[in-house]
Amino acid sequence: MxxxxxxxxxxxxxxxxxxxxxxxxxxxxxxxxxxxxxxxxxxxxxxxxxxxxxxxxxxxxxxxxxxxxxxxxxxxxxxxxxxxxxxxxxxxxxxxxxxxxxxxxxxxxxxxxxxxxxxxxxxxxxxxxxxxxxxxxxxxxxxxxxxxxxxxxxxxxxxxxxxxxxxxxxxxxxxxxxxxxxxxxxxxxxxxxxxxxxxxxxxxxxxxxxxxxxxxxxxxxxxxxxxxxxxxxxxxxxxxxxKESISQQLCIITNVNKDAIEVGFLLHESLKLHFKVKAVSSSMCKTIHHLQNIFHGQCCNFICINVKDSDFEETQNLVDLLQTTNAGISYPLVILSVHSTSEDYSSGINKLIGIRKLAKEAYKSNILVYGLLINIDQDKVQLQQAVCEGTAIITALIKDRNPALVGQIMVA
Amino acid sequence: MxxxxxxxxxxxxxxxxxxxxxxxxxxxxxxxxxxxxxxxxxxxxxxxxxxxxxxxxxxxxxxxxxxxxxxxxxxxxxxxxxxxxxxxxxxxxxxxxxxxxxxxxxxxxxxxxxxxxxxxxxxxxxxxxxxxxxxxxxxxxxxxxxxxxxxxxxxxxxxxxxxxxxxxxxxxxxxxxxxxxxxxxxxxxxxxxxxxxxxxxxxxxxxxxxxxxxxxxxxxxxxxxxxxxxxxxxxxxxxxxxKESISQQLCIITNVNKDAIEVGFLLHESLKLHFKVKAVSSSMCKTIHHLQNIFHGQCCNFICINVKDSDFEETQNLVDLLQTTNAGISYPLVILSVHSTSEDYSSGINKLIGIRKLAKEAYKSNILVYGLLINIDQDKVQLQQAVCEGTAIITALIKDRNPALVGQIMVA
Ligand SMILES: [Mg+2]
Ligand SMILES: [Mg+2]
Known part of the structure; x- marks a missing residue:
């Protein structure tokens, strides 16, 4: 300087x-x-x-x-x-x-x-x-x-x-x-x-x-x-x-599971039109050190692509990690917990209802957790349409950072 | 003048x-x-x-x-x-x-x-x-x-x-x-x-x-x-x-059904701390004339309390009526379609998934429809808590008027 x-x-x-x-x-x-x-x-x-x-x-x-x-x-x-x-x-x-x-x-x-x-x-x-x-x-x-x-x-x-x-x-x-x-x-x-x-x-x-x-x-x-x-x-x-200035960068955390990779890839392609995106495998995201390397620890927005059967384990891990860094002190952080489902939406939602409790806990640390359900049991065109809608929902939730909607599960 | x-x-x-x-x-x-x-x-x-x-x-x-x-x-x-x-x-x-x-x-x-x-x-x-x-x-x-x-x-x-x-x-x-x-x-x-x-x-x-x-x-x-x-x-x-100026007034439309009246009453009590509220029975709300009498036709925000078994009939009626008045031309209108449920959330949501289609149609007329599910099969304290959360969700959705979230069903 x-x-x-x-x-x-x-x-x-x-x-x-x-x-x-x-x-x-x-x-x-x-x-x-x-x-x-x-x-x-x-x-x-x-x-x-x-x-x-x-x-x-x-x-x-x-x-x-x-x-x-x-x-x-x-x-x-x-x-x-x-x-x-x-x-x-x-x-x-x-x-x-x-x-x-x-x-x-x-x-x-x-x-x-x-x-x-x-x-x-x-x-x-x-x-x-x-x-x-x-x-x-x-x-x-x-x-x-x-x-x-x-x-x-x-x-x-x-x-x-x-x-x-x-x-x-x-x-x-x-x-x-x-x-x-x-x-x-x-x-x-x-x-x-x-x-x-x-x-x-x-x-x-x-x-x-x-x-x-x-x-x-x-x-x-x-x-x-x-x-x-x-x-x-x-x-x-x-x-x-x-809000605008903290909504520029986005970190996508994906698992190596096949479904997660596919949805993660499609979302990544779509989201990078709206954000500076970095993708990280969830195994790389286990320690504070790794997390702080992402955008020099300045990232306020996370997309967690969860594996179908693990419920919201990845999301819970990320919340735990962010809580230990106290990162939510300066600005509210946003985590989108993304879940692919091959069943009808309602049973997908039923499995995820526990995310509301997780979100309430996370909010105490100024971490805003929202759920997003994407049905991957559709043809290519429908899936691409769902990814588009999902991107619009993610963008809206990140830009608004609305505490009243934490724990809600959106459907794309 | x-x-x-x-x-x-x-x-x-x-x-x-x-x-x-x-x-x-x-x-x-x-x-x-x-x-x-x-x-x-x-x-x-x-x-x-x-x-x-x-x-x-x-x-x-x-x-x-x-x-x-x-x-x-x-x-x-x-x-x-x-x-x-x-x-x-x-x-x-x-x-x-x-x-x-x-x-x-x-x-x-x-x-x-x-x-x-x-x-x-x-x-x-x-x-x-x-x-x-x-x-x-x-x-x-x-x-x-x-x-x-x-x-x-x-x-x-x-x-x-x-x-x-x-x-x-x-x-x-x-x-x-x-x-x-x-x-x-x-x-x-x-x-x-x-x-x-x-x-x-x-x-x-x-x-x-x-x-x-x-x-x-x-x-x-x-x-x-x-x-x-x-x-x-x-x-x-x-x-x-x-946004602030068009988020002052709110019209609650309720049916005479007992459940609808109870949820409507509790919500009314809670919402009037945040808005100027007028309550109208749904039978009074069948013609454009009646609707235009509410706040001199200047109301941009509606809560539709639906009867348990009618799905979103009341909401559909209101959308139809507002579309004929072209009211969404000047400002985006918000309709909260509120549904009480005594079942677990997921089957409530399953019944309402069709609201997404309704919301997509309504959005073409600049009418933003969101769903809100309130479980009324709870004790008094839990119900009051749900009404509080519902009020926060309604307030947030009205103040934000976010098109990306239309057709989503929130749970209070
Ligand atoms: Mg001086
Ligand atoms: Mg001059």
């Missing part, structure tokens, strides 16, 4: 997360709203943890959210995080975050002062490591740097009686977004010099660096994913974006 | 829909992207049709989209729409739209000139009638009016070498959104007077009215729903918003 030409030096991040989410029309501050069952801020923290060169992550939260935040850090195993109590405004919260590198705590300890500090909103979970690095390197070089985006709407000024005063030329202006990054000394000095009015009514760190340290920030056009989760519709969008 | 104190006079609307959707990262212009299976622009047109006082709706589309737009108008039965060929820029397209009221067509006809014209984007489907009326009345009074929203991000200006020049005070500026409305003579005159530079590079109608007719627009703070579908995530959000 870091090369000689552009190293950011020692880096830290400050995430103000003390807002009260008024615009969302909800009493939960938006950084604590859950997206796919996990608080938004935990998704954002994950993005920062992926960047191992960011040594310290300072999360600034309102006093009343301190316990909740501690619980989130504990539950999702977040590392390198220091919690700091928020101030009454955004700027005061950021200042509190910056202070941990310059002032000793009551126990005499302090966080090691970084060369560059990245400031980011807890409610912008989709920032990627590459852009963080770009902003950090640019800040090291120029003193300050910040993400910008084209304006979606024209910006206007109104007169005090509510009429149009003037409109700005859209092409000459940009929306200032996050992340922003600063040489630590530049931004800390700016905060120490600024007025109470700035601290109470200002919002823009770039402005403070310009006004109090005479540092003009380098502006970097960021990707559209940097948008700020502000309204309820943004939570919907965030959930869809995450 | 119109009262003496504030009547908008004769009203028309112009919807520029000639954009090419570059920002979406898709080759389909965003106004033609489907949301719940229907092109976005059709959702927007529906919002304007609800306002019966808007007499003419002018849709301006690029030449290459003309046939597609005609097909959309035909398929969804849009009324009061006149199609006009777009210009090379947004302003030129709007001007083409305005001309239909002042210039005769080649066949000598023209649309009747309105007093007030509303200009709105095809990609803002969630505008409501009340706000349209407010903007129109305000335009009649002041010459021009437009929707504004608070800025989500700080707006900055950059120097030519990509550094921060200055940032605007966020509180003093607003985002200019749509709809906007104008006295027809004001906006048409402004367009006729403005320069080619304006027509080629400008975007803001309020600005033209100010510059060329000296009319200062009244600015009206609009609801957050006015946002412009710009990025792929906005399509996700739009779909979620629509």
């Amino acid at each position: 870091e090369d000689a030409a552009g190293e950011p030096g020692r880096c830290a991040a400050v995430l103000p997360a003390g807002g009260c989410g008024e615009r969302l029309g909800s009493s939960t501050p938006k950084q604590f709203c859950t997206v796919l069952g996990r608080p938004l801020i935990s998704h954002t923290l994950e993005a920062f943890e992926r960047a191992s060169w960011i040594k310290d992550i300072i999360v600034v939260v309102a006093l009343e959210s301190l316990d909740l935040m501690k619980a989130i850090i504990h539950k999702y195993g977040h590392k390198r995080v220091t919690l700091v109590k928020g101030g009454e405004t955004r700027h005061r919260s950021i200042l509190n975050g910056l202070k941990v590198f310059s002032e000793n705590r009551s126990d005499g300890t302090a966080n090691e002062k970084p060369e560059v500090v990245i400031i980011h909103d807890a409610v912008r979970p989709f920032v990627d490591e590459e852009f963080l690095l770009q902003v950090a390197i640019s800040a090291k070089q120029h003193g300050a740097a910040g993400a910008i985006r084209p304006l979606v709407s024209t910006v206007i000024a109104s007169s005090s009686d509510g009429f149009l005063d003037y409109s700005l030329e859209r092409a000459k202006h940009r929306a200032s977004e996050m992340p922003q990054a600063f040489q630590y000394d530049v931004i800390y000095r700016s905060y120490l010099q600024c007025t109470d009015y700035d601290l109470d009514f200002g919002t823009e760190c770039l402005h403070l660096a310009l006004q109090y340290s005479n540092v003009k920030a380098k502006l970097l056009e960021g990707p559209p994913d940097l948008w700020k989760v502000t309204y309820k519709r943004d939570l919907y969008a965030a959930e869809s974006v995450i | 119109e009262d003496a104190a504030g009547e908008p006079g004769r009203c028309a609307a112009v919807l520029p829909a000639g954009g090419c959707g570059e920002r979406l990262g898709s080759s389909t212009p965003k106004q033609f992207c489907t949301v719940l299976g229907r092109p976005l622009i059709s959702h927007t047109l529906e919002a304007f049709e609800r306002a019966s006082w808007i007499k003419d709706i002018i849709v301006v589309v690029a030449l290459e989209s003309l046939d597609l737009m005609k097909a959309i108008i035909h398929k969804y039965g849009h009324k009061r729409v006149t199609l006009v060929k777009g210009g090379e820029t947004r302003h030129r397209s709007i001007l083409n739209g305005l001309k239909v009221f002042s210039e005769n067509r080649s066949d000598g006809t023209a649309n009747e000139k309105p007093e007030v014209v509303i200009i709105h984007d095809a990609v803002r489907p969630f505008v409501d009638e009340e706000f349209l009326l407010q903007v129109a009345i305000s335009a009649k009074q002041h010459g021009a009016a437009g929707a504004i929203r608070p800025l989500v991000s700080t707006v900055i200006a950059s120097s030519s070498d990509g550094f921060l020049d200055y940032s605007l005070e966020r509180a003093k500026h607003r985002a200019s959104e749509m709809p906007q409305a104008f006295q027809y003579d004001v906006i048409y005159r402004s367009y006729l007077q403005c320069t080619d530079y304006d027509l080629d590079f400008g975007t803001e109608c309020l600005h033209l009215a100010l510059q060329y007719s000296n009319v200062k627009a009244k600015l009206l703070e609009g609801p957050p729903d006015l946002w412009k579908v710009t990025y792929k995530r906005d399509l996700y959000a739009a779909e979620s918003v629509i």
